[in-house]
Amino acid sequence: MAELTLIQRSPDPEQSSARSRSRRSIAEKIRSLGQNRIGALVLLLATVAAVAWANVSIGSYETFWDTELMIGVGDLHLEFTLHALVNDALMAIFFFTVGLEVRREFAIGELTSWSRAVVPVVAAIAGLALPALLFVWVAADSGHASAWGVVISTDTAFLVGALALVGPRVPGRLRVFLLALAVVDDIGALSIIALVYTENFTPLPLLIAAAGLVGVYFTRYLRGGRGPVYATLAVIVWLAFLASGVHPTLAGVAIALLVPVYRPDRRDVEHALELARTFRQSPNTEYARAAANSLRESISINERLQSAYAPYVAYVILPLFALANAGVLITPEILGAALVSSLTWGIVIGLVVGKFLGIFGSAAILKTLRLGEFGPGLTLDRIAGGAALSGIGFTISLFIVDIAIDGEDAQNQARVGVLAASVIAFLVATIVFRVSDAFHPREDTGQTLVRPVDSRRDHVFGRDDAPYTIVEYGDFQCGFCLKASGSIQEVKAELGDQLRYVWRHAPLTQYHPNALAGAEAAEAASLQGKFFEFERGLFSDQENQRPSDIVRLARELGLDVEKFERDLTAPEVTGHVRDDMLDAEAMGITSVPTLFINGRRHTGPYDAQSLIRALTPPAPEPTPPTER
Structure with a gap:
């Protein structure tokens, strides 16, 4: 076992106090939640505006979106309506961003490891299949049973925004689970649109599309000017999909899957x-x-494109889509027809009941069988809230209504069903989350270590059967963590084999730009048995933790540098650090160091004597015998 020897020096004079760091971290979280909420609120306002517009002046609503446009030169021209422009062209950009997210998750994200992916993948598949079966069962006599695709998909934008609005107090791990689930859900929905809802298929234009996609793949090797080449090829592929009869929005997905994604290379x-x-x-x-x-x-084009397009998708494209598609006419006659329509009830039951039973039921079975990975905070009551929230099908549901259902009356009934299901799912999720939070008292949140120490996973210095344990959540660039490490060394010298010390990562990336890289580097070093040696090296030179400094340290410690550099981006390395960070979030850790003494959060000074007193409280005085 490595010797636990840490070099102590005075804290960085530029470091703020723990209290001010905590306040800034809370402010960052509030801003992050605000961004998610804005996208959902803008989409909601566009939906309300569409319904109001359609009911105040149905003639102007339909006339406006049926306005015909023509673009072209000479004999080469395209004719389409404003409605088609939104659904076929702008939505291709939306599906392009969906494809980018799918590509990223499978390359470097949550779906790279099967143990991590099995729960959201199985839950997503069940959440696709069960709603479709329930819809077909309920809507069998409506004549529109083939429109089962309406109930298969969750609206990711509304899901994330609603989770920020009504989700649990600590949504981090649930959010990761739902986003991974949404990626698989999107793959299923896109595949079904391509395979089931494609009419008048003409294969020849797809050969042109294939040639364009090959060009997209090889564009990555150009030394410069890749942007215009990508844009030109994207237009060609979109036009080829349009001519083939395959819905042109899928061109966006096909292109996105060929866009390179990678973690930043240290040399770049x-x-x-x-x-x-x-x-x-x-x-x-x-x-x-x-x-x-x-x-x-130095950043992959996948991530650059996601960042560039995300605001336009959230604040322009999706609201325009809602404005063009959510304009359902609400009259007593239409509501009366919807109330007794098996099509409407099939959609409501498919989205609200089917999604909930599929996602929650499959997750509960996996947890009972101990299959897959459920981290702290991803409890069944929280999964139940997320499963209820997944009944918001809005975007793709309305999209498939437009291409799978003929007849204005039937479409109105279907849209009523989609809107009703979204409202019901939101209300049910709100109730579930409030009940869940009631069973997780605020005053006890973060006072107990959420993940028990596991020597097979954690970085442990000391014997497993030691009577005393200190777990530290820390940051290698934090001067206060360096000071705490010196105190813990003194405690170790005093208690010897009676103390077990555990390090877990909580890098404060908003204050220490290299902290996350340092944490991942320490994990990569641990795969070669040198975690504590690497930790000691990082603490000894907190000012120099750039990529070249990290590799130099690995070389000085005698590590296999090529393996070390490969491991820096390995899923088990990045996943370990991310799990520690999510555990820290679940316990409300906003400043470091945060210490847990024998499983309970330590408050107060962390000098050696204070820690020893906290570890070894005096035994209670014996109660004197009572007289009889």
Whole structure:
């Protein structure tokens, strides 16, 4: 076992107090929640506006979206309505961003490890199949049983926004679970649109699309000017899909799956830093352009495109889609027809009941059988709330209503069903989350260690049967963590084999830009049995933890550097750090170091003597015998 020896030095004078760091972290979380809420609220306002517009002036609503447009030169031109422009062209951009997310999750995200992916994958598949079966069963006599695709998909935008509005107090791990589930859900929905709801199929244009997609793949090897090439090929592929009869929005998915995604390479990052340093020493246009291009190229085009398009999708494309498709006419006659329509009830039961039973039921079975990975905070009551929230099918549901159901009356009944199901799912989820929070008292949140110490997973210094345990959630760039490490060393010297010390990661990335990289590097070093040696090296030089410094430290410790660099982006490394961070969030840890003494959160000073007193409280005085 490595010797636990840490170099102690004074805290960074620029570090803020723990209290101010906590306040800033809370403010960051509030801003993050606000961003998620805004997208959902804008979508909701567009939906309300569409319903109001359709009912105030149904003629103007339909006339506006039926306005015909023509684009072209000479004999080459396209004719389409405003409604088709939104559903066929703008929604291709939406599905493009969905495809980017799918590609990222399978390459470097949550779905890279089967043990992590099995629960959301199985839950998503059950959440696709059961709603469709219930819909067919309920709507069999409506003449629209083939429209079962309406109930299969969850609206990710509404899901994330609603989770921010009504979700549990600590939504982190549930949010990761629901986003992974939504990715698989999207794959299923897109596949069904392509295979089931494609009419008048003409294969020849798909050969042109295939050639365009090959071009998209090889564009990554161009040294420059890739943006215009991607854009030109994307238009060609979209037009080929349109001509083939396959819904053109799927062109966006096909292109997105070929866009490269990778974690930043340390050499690219170092090169960008060198160029930035050169620009700082000699500011001019050439160096500025070179530094900006190098910084941009160090991030994969997948992630750059997601960041670039996300605001337009959330604040423009999806609201326009809602405005063009949610304009259901609500009259006593239509509501009366919807109330007795098996089509409407099939949609409501499919989305509300089917999604809930499929997702929650499959997760409960997996947990009972101990299959897959359920981290702290991902309890069945919280999964129940997420499963209820998944009944909001809105975007893709309305999209499939438009392509799978003929007849204005039937479409109105279907839209009433989609809107009603979304409202009911939101209300049910709100109730479930409030009941769930009632069983997780606020005053006890974070006072008890949520994940028991496991020597097979955790970084443990000391014997497993030691009577005393300190678990530290820390950050390798934090001066206060360095100070605490010196105190813990003194405690270890005093208690010897009676103490077991455990390190877990809680990098404060908003204050320490290299903290996350340091945590992942320590995990990569642990795969070669050198975690505590690497920890000691990081603490001894907190000011220099850039990628080159981290690799230099690995070389100095005698690690296999090639394996170390590969492991830096390995799923088990990034997943371990992420799990520690989610555990920290679940316990309300907003400043470091945070110590748990024998499983209970320590408050107060963390000098050696205070820690020893907390570890070994005096035995209670014996109660004197009572006289008879």
